[in-house]
Amino acid sequence: MAATVVPTRRVLLDIGRRDDVFHLSMVDLESYLAGEWDGTGARELASDRKRARELWLEKSPPDVVVEGAEPGTKTWSPPASPTDGWKGVAVSSGRAEAIARVVRHPKDGGRLGEGEILVAPSTDPGWTPLSLKASALVMESGGYLSHGAIVAREFGIPAVVNVPGILDRVEDGERLSVDGDRGTVARLEAVDG
Numbered sequence: 384m385a386a387t388v389v390p391t392r393r394v395l396l397d398i399g400r401r402d403d404v405f406h407l408s409m410v411d412l413e414s415y416l417a418g419e420w421d422g423t424g425a426r427e428l429a430s431d432r433k434r435a436r437e438l439w440l441e442k443s444p445p446d447v448v449v450e451g452a453e454p455g456t457k458t459w460s461p462p463a464s465p466t467d468g469w470k471g472v473a474v475s476s477g478r479a480e481a482i483a484r485v486v487r488h489p490k491d492g493g494r495l496g497e498g499e500i501l502v503a504p505s506t507d508p509g510w511t512p513l514s515l516k517a518s519a520l521v522m523e524s525g526g527y528l529s530h531g532a533i534v535a536r537e538f539g540i541p542a543v544v545n546v547p548g549i550l551d552r553v554e555d556g557e558r559l560s561v562d563g564d565r566g567t568v569a570r571l572e573a574v575d576g
Contacts, residue, residue, distance in 0.1 A: 403429035408453070422575060469546045471521070473566030474532035477541035479519035480571060483559045500559050504550060506531035514538050519561035521568050522550055523549050537561075543568050 391552040394416075404412070406429035458559035474501055484499045485490055489509040503510065503515035506522045511534055515521065520535045535542035541563030549568065553559065558571035 385553075403433055406430075406432040416470045416528035431566060468567055469543075469549060469552070471543040471546035471566050471568065472526060473542075473563050474525070474527050474529070474544050475520070475535035475540060475542035477519075477540050477563045478561065479540070479563075480560045481518045482522075482554050483555065483557050484515065485553055485555055487550065494555075500561055502549060502553050502559075503531070505529065506534065510534075516539065519559075519563070520544075521546060521553075521559070521561055523548055525549060 393535075395498055397447060403426070406414075411420070411425070415422050430489070433499045442482060445497060471532070478502060482496070482499045483502050484495045485502045486495055487504060489512075490507075492510070492513045495513055495516050497516050498518045499516070500519045501513055502521045502522070503513075505522050506514075507530050510531070512527065514531075517540060519540055520531055520542040522529070522531050522542070522544040523546055524530050529544060532544055541561050543561055543563060543566050553570075560567075560569045560571055562568075
């Protein structure tokens with residue numbers, strides 16, 4: 384199998400220069416290469432799939448995919464006012480009240496103080512050292528099996544994930560309450576100044 388990958392890729396790239404081969408399926412290509420299909424209609428098929436792809440790319444995916452939700456309905460909406468707090472997915476139990484620190488990239492993790500609440504877009508292994516300093520974790524995306532959720536449970540810190548828009552709604556220095564049992568994040572006090 385591995386010995387055929389490079390030659391097959393070269394053939395497909397050569398065909399791709401002449402047609403939109405990358406909009407054809409593997410079954411289409413195998414049928415063509417095996418001589419079972421003469422390629423009639425390949426251009427139209429590729430063009431149709433290309434248009435469909437462009438339409439899909441114009442759509443915005445929902446923040447949360449909910450089983451049984453009606454197509455086109457929002458599954459999350461921001462709170463009516465900044466004091467209402469936010470609801471997310473509870474992924475690690477416990478509660479914490481502390482200063483919030485919005486960190487958009489782990490390279491900026493030096494800004495996170497000991498015992499502060501880490502507010503992040505999502506996490507991967509590069510974020511793990513920050514979890515050692517945080518009293519709680521809030522992530523804009525993620526689920527129960529996301530990296531941040533697993534690390535939070537391992538380190539015993541409360542965590543709420545899948546809180547869309549939280550990065551733009553929380554300011555550094557304001558006090559938050561994170562409830563990892565109920566999946567809520569609440570603003571306790573605004574930033575001074």
